[in-house]
Amino acid sequence: MPSIRTNADVAARQAAAPILSARDLTVDFKLEHGVMRAVDGVGFDVRRGEVLGIVGESGSGKSQILMAAMGLTAINGRCSGSVTFEGQEILNASPEKLDKIRGSSMSMIFQDPMTSLNPYMRVVDQLTEVLVAHQGKSKAEAVDVAVEMLERVRIPDARRRILLYPHEFSGGMRQRVMIAMALLCKPALLFADEPTTALDVTVQAQILDLLNGLVHELNAAVVIVTHDLGVIARMCDRVIVLYGGRIMEEAAIDDLFENPRHPYSQGLMAATPRLDDNTAHDLRTIPGSPRALAGKMSGCPFAPRCDRRIERCTAETPALQRGAGGRAAACHLVTP
Amino acid sequence: MTEALLSVHDLKVHFPIGKGLLTGAKGAVKAVDGISFDLKPGETLGIVGESGCGKSTLGRAILRLTKPTDGTVVWLGQDFFALDKASLRKARRELQIIFQDPLASLDPRMTVGAIIARPLKTFHPELTRTQIDARVKEAMAQVGLAPEMMRRYPHEFSGGQCQRIGIARAMILRPKLIVCDEPVSALDVSIQAQIINLLRKLQRELGLSLLFISHNLSVVRHISHRVMVLYLGKVMELAERDAFYANPMHPYSKALISAIPLPDPKAERARERVTLQGDLPSPLNPPKGCRFCSRCPMATDLCHSTEPPLSPRSDGRLVACHFV
Numbered sequence: 226m227p228s229i230r231t232n233a234d235v236a237a238r239q240a241a242a243p244i245l246s247a248r249d250l251t252v253d254f255k256l257e258h259g260v261m262r263a264v265d266g267v268g269f270d271v272r273r274g275e276v277l278g279i280v281g282e283s284g285s286g287k288s289q290i291l292m293a294a295m296g297l298t299a300i301n302g303r304c305s306g307s308v309t310f311e312g313q314e315i316l317n318a319s320p321e322k323l324d325k326i327r328g329s330s331m332s333m334i335f336q337d338p339m340t341s342l343n344p345y346m347r348v349v350d351q352l353t354e355v356l357v358a359h360q361g362k363s364k365a366e367a368v369d370v371a372v373e374m375l376e377r378v379r380i381p382d383a384r385r386r387i388l389l390y391p392h393e394f395s396g397g398m399r400q401r402v403m404i405a406m407a408l409l410c411k412p413a414l415l416f417a418d419e420p421t422t423a424l425d426v427t428v429q430a431q432i433l434d435l436l437n438g439l440v441h442e443l444n445a446a447v448v449i450v451t452h453d454l455g456v457i458a459r460m461c462d463r464v465i466v467l468y469g470g471r472i473m474e475e476a477a478i479d480d481l482f483e484n485p486r487h488p489y490s491q492g493l494m495a496a497t498p499r500l501d502d503n504t505a506h507d508l509r510t511i512p513g514s515p516r517a518l519a520g521k522m523s524g525c526p527f528a529p530r531c532d533r534r535i536e537r538c539t540a541e542t543p544a545l546q547r548g549a550g551g552r553a554a555a556c557h558l559v560t561p
Numbered sequence: 562m563t564e565a566l567l568s569v570h571d572l573k574v575h576f577p578i579g580k581g582l583l584t585g586a587k588g589a590v591k592a593v594d595g596i597s598f599d600l601k602p603g604e605t606l607g608i609v610g611e612s613g614c615g616k617s618t619l620g621r622a623i624l625r626l627t628k629p630t631d632g633t634v635v636w637l638g639q640d641f642f643a644l645d646k647a648s649l650r651k652a653r654r655e656l657q658i659i660f661q662d663p664l665a666s667l668d669p670r671m672t673v674g675a676i677i678a679r680p681l682k683t684f685h686p687e688l689t690r691t692q693i694d695a696r697v698k699e700a701m702a703q704v705g706l707a708p709e710m711m712r713r714y715p716h717e718f719s720g721g722q723c724q725r726i727g728i729a730r731a732m733i734l735r736p737k738l739i740v741c742d743e744p745v746s747a748l749d750v751s752i753q754a755q756i757i758n759l760l761r762k763l764q765r766e767l768g769l770s771l772l773f774i775s776h777n778l779s780v781v782r783h784i785s786h787r788v789m790v791l792y793l794g795k796v797m798e799l800a801e802r803d804a805f806y807a808n809p810m811h812p813y814s815k816a817l818i819s820a821i822p823l824p825d826p827k828a829e830r831a832r833e834r835v836t837l838q839g840d841l842p843s844p845l846n847p848p849k850g851c852r853f854c855s856r857c858p859m860a861t862d863l864c865h866s867t868e869p870p871l872s873p874r875s876d877g878r879l880v881a882c883h884f885v
Contacts, residue, residue: 427837430822454750455823496754497754500821508754514719514721
C-alpha cells in the first residue's frame with residue numbers, strides 16, 4: 226500500500242536533520258582521451274522516512290551518485306565535494322570506516338540481481354555474512370534472522386530455499402533475496418539503483434509494493450534511481466531530475482508531475498507514452514540524443530536539445546535556484 | 562472487410578529439451594502453442610506479454626527464422642510454410658524485421674551505407690551503384706538520418722540512430738510487413754518517442770503492416786490498432802486498441818495494465834491495483850487447464866481442469882476465460 230503523505234508529515238520531516246547530505250558532489254572519470262565528468266556539482270538532502278527519486282536518462286550520472294556515496298566508484302574515478310551520513314563525512318572515506326556503515330546503517334539494492342549475488346555462494350552464506358560481521362551473531366542465530374527476512378520479502382518455503390544457489394531462483398525471487406540482504410541489518414538509509422528494471426511488470430508491481438511496505442516499517446531514508454517516471458510516481462516523496470550530471474529540477478512529487486518547470490522535465494514527461502492516454506497523437510519528442518559523456522563544458526548541459534534555448538544558455542551554466550515549497554530549478558528562463 | 566495480408570492459423574513452436582542419446586526427448590518447451598490471427602494491410606498488431614510468453618518466437622516463426630512445429634501461415638493467399646527456397650526468398654523481400662538491440666544487429670565492420678544497401682544488393686543485383694546509392698540516401702532521409710553519414714560505421718552512432726539504421730535497412734526493399742521485436746526497449750524515453758513517431762509516420766505514409774512485439778503496454782497503445790495478449794504461448798485476449806485499454810477483459814490483461822505504474826502520482830495513489838501473486842510458471846511445465854490459473858485471482862476448479870477456448874465477445878474481441 227502506498228502511504229498517504231499529508232503536508233503536515235512532509236513539513237515535520239523537513240524540520241528533522243537530514244541523514245544524508247550531498248554538497249557539490251562531482252565525479253570525474255579518467256579516460257584514455259581525457260577526463261569525463263559524470264556528476265557535476267550535485268547537492269541534496271534526504272531525511273528518515275523520506276523516499277527521494279533521482280530520474281534521468283542513460284549517461285545522466287544518476288547511478289554514479291549512489292556509487293560515490295557507497296564508496297564504490299570505479300578505480301579510474303575521482304570524487305570531490307562532500308557527502309555526509311549522520312554528520313560524518315563518507316566521501317572518499319577509508320574502506321575501514323565505510324565498512325562499519327555499509328551493510329549495517331546504509332545499504333544498496335542493485336539493478337541486476339544475477340550479477341550482484343555471488344553465484345558460487347549459497348544464499349544462506351551471503352545473507353548471514355553481514356549479520357555475523359556487523360552484529361556479532363552466531364551462525365545459527367544469523368540463519369534464523371535471515372530466514373525470517375526472506376519470509377518478510379515473501380519467499381515461500383524460506384527455510385529450505387535459503388540453502389539454494391542464486392541461479393536456482395527466478396528473477397523476481399532473486400530480487401527479493403537482494404532486498405532481504407539490503408534490509409537485514411535494518412539500515413537507516415537504503416539506495417536502490419533501478420531496482421525493478423530487469424523484472425516483468427507484474428513482478429515489478431509486487432516488488433514495489435514490498436519495498437514500499439518495508440521502508441515505511443523501518444522508517445528508513447531511501448534514494449531510488451530510475452529512468453521510469455511511473456516508478457517515481459508510485460514510490461517517491463520528492464524527485465530530482467538529472468541531466469548531464471547536473472540537477473535540472475527538484476520538487477515534491479505532486480508539484481513536479483503537475484507543473485514541471487524546467488524544459489527538460491517538461492520534455493521528459495511529454496515524451497513518456499502514457500497507458501491512460503486516450504489520444505492517438507504523436508508523442509512529443511526531445512530532439513537529439515542524451516549528452517554523450519564528454520569533458521567539462523560550458524553552459525547548460527541540456528541547451529543543445531532545448532527548444533527554448535537563448536544565447537546565454539550556451540555561454541553560462543545556470544545555477545540551481547531554490548524557491549518556495551522545496552522547489553529548485555537550474556534554468557535561465559524559469560524561476561523555481 | 563479487407564483481405565488479410567497475413568493469416569496465422571494454429572501456429573505452434575515447440576523446442577524439445579533434454580534429448581539424450583538413448584532416452585529421446587524428455588519434453589518440450591511449448592513457446593508458441595496454437596496461436597491464430599489475421600493481419601490486414603496497413604494495420605499494426607501489438608503483441609504483448611511478459612518474458613517467456615512466446616512473443617519473440619512467434620515473430621520469428623512467422624518469418625520462418627525459427628522452424629514452426631505445426632500450423633500454417635498464409636501470406637497474400639500463399640501457404641508461406643510450403644514455399645520452396647526460391648519462392649521463399651522472393652516472398653521475404655516483403656517481410657522484414659527490426660531487432661531489439663540496435664547496435665548488436667548491425668555489422669560493426671560495414672559502413673552504414675553498406676548495411677542499408679545490403680538487402681537491395683541481394684535482391685536486385687541488376688541495380689547500378691548510382692541507383693543503389695540513391696535508394697540508400699532516400700531510405701536514410703526517410704528515417705531521419707543525414708545521407709552524408711553513409712560512409713560512417715555503426716559505433717559512431719547513438720542507440721536511437723542505430724535503430725533508425727535498422728529501420729532504413731528494413732524499409733529499403735519497400736516491404737509490406739515489418740516485424741518489430743521490442744524495437745524501443747533499449748532506448749531512452751526521449752529517443753523512444755522519436756522512434757515510435759517515426760514508425761507511425763512510415764506506416765501512415767507507406768501503408769505498412771506492423772507486428773509490434775513489446776512488453777511495454779504504454780508504447781503499444783501509441784502504435785497499435787489491435788492488441789494481442791500472450792501468456793505462456795497462448796492468446797489470452799485479442800481486441801481493438803481502444804476497447805482493450807478502456808476495458809481489458811481477461812484477468813491477466815487487467816493485471817498487466819494495473820501493474821504498470823502511471824507517471825502521475827495522484828492517479829497512482831487513487832488507483833485500485835490487482836497485484837498478481839507468484840512468478841510466471843516454468844514454460845516447461847505450464848499449469849493444467851487454463852495456463853493462467855496458478856496466478857489468477859478468479860480461478861476456480863473449472864480453470865484448473867479445463868482450458869477455456871479463445872471465444873468471441875459481444876464487441877468482437879476474443880477472450881480465453883471461463884468467466885468473462
